[in-house]
Amino acid sequence: MNHFELTGGELACEGVSLRRIAEDVGTPVYVYSTATLERHYQVLREALVGAGLGDPLIAYAVKANSNVAVLRTLGRLGAGADTVSEGEIRRALAAQIPADRILFSGVGKTAAEIAFALDAGVLEINIESEPELELVEKVARDKGVRADVALRVNPDVKAGAHDKISTGKADSKFGVALQDVGRLYARAANSAGLNPVGLACHIGSQISDLASMEEAARKMRGLVEGLRAEGLSVERLDLGGGLGVPYFNQPEPPSPAEYAARIAAVVGDLGVQLAFEPGRMIAANAGVLVAKVLYVIARPDGRRFVVLDAAMNDLLRPAMYDAFHDIRPVRPREGEALAYDVVGPICETGDTFARDRRLPPLEAGDLVAFMTAGAYGATMSSEYNSRPLTPEVLVNGDRWAVVRARPSYEDMLSRESSPDWL
Numbered sequence: 001m002n003h004f005e006l007t008g009g010e011l012a013c014e015g016v017s018l019r020r021i022a023e024d025v026g027t028p029v030y031v032y033s034t035a036t037l038e039r040h041y042q043v044l045r046e047a048l049v050g051a052g053l054g055d056p057l058i059a060y061a062v063k064a065n066s067n068v069a070v071l072r073t074l075g076r077l078g079a080g081a082d083t084v085s086e087g088e089i090r091r092a093l094a095a096q097i098p099a100d101r102i103l104f105s106g107v108g109k110t111a112a113e114i115a116f117a118l119d120a121g122v123l124e125i126n127i128e129s130e131p132e133l134e135l136v137e138k139v140a141r142d143k144g145v146r147a148d149v150a151l152r153v154n155p156d157v158k159a160g161a162h163d164k165i166s167t168g169k170a171d172s173k174f175g176v177a178l179q180d181v182g183r184l185y186a187r188a189a190n191s192a193g194l195n196p197v198g199l200a201c202h203i204g205s206q207i208s209d210l211a212s213m214e215e216a217a218r219k220m221r222g223l224v225e226g227l228r229a230e231g232l233s234v235e236r237l238d239l240g241g242g243l244g245v246p247y248f249n250q251p252e253p254p255s256p257a258e259y260a261a262r263i264a265a266v267v268g269d270l271g272v273q274l275a276f277e278p279g280r281m282i283a284a285n286a287g288v289l290v291a292k293v294l295y296v297i298a299r300p301d302g303r304r305f306v307v308l309d310a311a312m313n314d315l316l317r318p319a320m321y322d323a324f325h326d327i328r329p330v331r332p333r334e335g336e337a338l339a340y341d342v343v344g345p346i347c348e349t350g351d352t353f354a355r356d357r358r359l360p361p362l363e364a365g366d367l368v369a370f371m372t373a374g375a376y377g378a379t380m381s382s383e384y385n386s387r388p389l390t391p392e393v394l395v396n397g398d399r400w401a402v403v404r405a406r407p408s409y410e411d412m413l414s415r416e417s418s419p420d421w422l
């Protein structure tokens with residue numbers, strides 16, 4: 001079900017018109033739907049439980065949308081958090097997600113971050129390499145504790161919609177090589193500073209092909225059985241995130257139910273607690289970016305440019321991955337659709353959201369919404385061109401609240417200073 005629909009000729013998020021939010025908060029602005037966030041979490045949970053996968057941990061990947069109110073919405077339903085930095089752990093804790101539902105992943109954790117995670121009492125640290133294993137061991141021993149750790153494995157499986165978001169091939173920077181798993185797991189088991197509790201993998205993002213997920217699960221199963229045959233205990237298996245979402249120009253990705261069934265067929269009887277790290281499938285379709293048309297420029301060659309007040313600093317995905325986002329006028333005008341190049345005001349050609357996109361006629365002052373922008377939208381935004389970060393709004397039925405305010409120019413400048421020689 002879609003919670004962004006035309007109501008009285010105007011696009012609304014649940015019971016709130018996007019125009020009203022834009023008038024109050026200004027544009028550009030991210031708007032998130034509580035009902036969609038909740039529904040996506042629940043659909044996934046029901047699919048996993050329904051497939052007989054016990055009581056899995058759904059550790060929402062904070063990087064997709066790390067707003068504390070979004071995390072709190074999911075945490076209240078029972079979600080955990082997959083985190084990749086001290087900042088993300090702090091966000092999850094600020095959202096009252098219990099530490100024992102927080103995973104700490106990432107290929108470059110610092111000693112300070114590891115110490116922070118251990119003090120916070122996170123459920124497990126997903127170790128990605130041998131030098132990291134040594135560092136976690138040292139930090140834990142210095143503290144006189146034994147760190148619960150999992151090994152993140154590189155299962156050598158190709159998956160993901162774009163090379164920049166594929167993570168599971170042998171030549172990617174992520175995870176421990178398959179042939180090193182046994183040795184490193186045994187090493188952890190024999191260490192006074194480490195307590196290996198399981199294995200983890202994550203093969204990529206925006207995955208539409210369940211065969212790659214299945215292949216990874218099968219390889220992980222083989223590893224679990226191999227470790228157990230060596231007398232090592234494996235309690236938890238984390239299969240990562242990665243399930244794709246429809247960006248409107250693509251075929252429907254597999255449903256959570258199909259995903260759960262395929263996973264259950266491979267690892268359902270393994271006797272492990274399963275963990276998942278979904279990001280995009282929870283947050284993407286729960287958010288839009290609302291922007292205003294500044295100018296419509298007609299060129300002599302017939303090309304039409306729509307210049308928005310949103311730019312690549314607000315929504316980077318089209319510039320970075322050639323990603324497609326559906327663009328909808330908030331109040332569609334009558335008339336024949338026209339082809340537009342939809343661009344932002346930033347001084348580089350990469351600041352282009354869409355070329356030759358057929359849209360209802362647009363005029364200066366109109367509002368448009370970028371759909372499916374709830375994941376990797378606000379979190380990847382920056383202040384490039386000294387544009388203040390985009391505010392975020394959370395809607396719940398007829399209620400809405402600003403959950404991240406637009407910083408003022410004073411806020412932006414207050415972080416900087418000139419050295420005394422200037």
Ligand code: LLP
Pocket residue numbers: 061063064082105106165167202204205206240241242243277278279280281317321375376380
């Ligand atoms: N777990 C780990 C260890 C990850 O690295 C990621 C995403 C996830 C879980 C969540 O994956 P998801 O379920 O969201 O696919 N910025 C890119 C996506 C980068 C994904 C990075 N890792 C984009 O905008 O498409």
